[in-house]
Amino acid sequence: MTVMRFDNVSKVFYTADSETVAVDDLSFEVHKGEFVAIIGPSGCGKTTILSLVCGLMSPTEGKITLSGDKKVGYMLQRDQLFEWRTIQSNIRLGLEVQHVDSKVNRDYADDLLKRYGLWEFRNRYPRQLSGGMRQRVALIRTLATDPDLLLLDEPFSALDFQTRLDVCDDVYDIIKKENKTALLVTHDISEAISMADRIIVLTKRPAHVLTVHETHLGDIDTPLKRRESPSFAKQFEVLHRYLNGGNAV
Known part of the structure; x- marks a missing residue:
């Protein structure tokens, strides 16, 4: 079941003498029970996407669909x-x-x-x-x-590294036990891999989807243990290349 969908969504900010395209022709969806992360270059519009999801902003073009009670x-x-x-x-x-x-x-x-x-x-x-x-x-x-959908806007960024690891485990555990659907925005590639089922990689502004990466780590029950997976370092390398303008191999 699809909880949230973006169909060809664009957001433009206007001033008296200019305009800034924050996101451009953005399409993706989040399914019930999924933990999805969004990563991308600084300033590419990740937080703007969350503001669009929760209705703090309206899209300039395109359609955003929320299912259920839209909570x-x-x-x-x-x-x-x-x-x-x-x-x-x-x-x-x-x-x-x-x-x-x-x-x-x-x-x-x-x-x-x-x-x-x-x-x-x-x-x-x-x-x-x-x-x-x-x-x-x-x-x-x-x-x-x-809520039907939980938006997480870099909620661990103010914590020191060790506390961050512990709290990531706690938050992940609570979200899974409560059977919630989550959409995480983060600058931290490791955090995205350790928590998410899928990772949406954005281009620099104006943001559009560069690729969607499946972590295939759902059988590992904590983010900390996911970091110990043999595939973790390879996934980090692949995503780091995408974010730095290269192609994955």
Whole structure:
């Protein structure tokens, strides 16, 4: 089942005396239960694509189709937790904003806290948590509204390398256990290979799809273990060549 589809989508930004084509004739799709990553040169329009998916922007040309209830969750580069709210209160923020703060939904949010090891920290404040724990809270907050599609905009970029590896494992585990569909934007080739089922490689701006790479690592259950796969280094080499203007061999 296709959860999201781009058909010949272009986005142009206009000023009084110029125009900038961010993405051009972009077509791809994401299927239910998939973890798809998008990589490409800096400034090629990766975050613009996420903004188009969630409706913060409208395409200049083309069509974007979302199936189901069209519920999209967006996890940003920074956790954006409110420092004056407890962890439990931060988790419930999306429910309040969407006016669905019912007992059933609050109980679901609390259950997520319990299942993923954050319940004992529910009455603490963000400043009392490590960077990795704050990112886990941000993910739970995003999942609390039960989105059909989860957008991840470089959510690990602010973490140190070791914490990043640990949190990638945690986030991947939670997304798979909750049977969510995810679309990740990242600059990190290794991160994309270790987490995604498919990787969409974009050209420099204006972005279009250069290639779609299948990782074939779905039988390995954590991103960290995927990095140990014999094929990991070869896949990295192939994708690195694409991003640097060469052809894969």
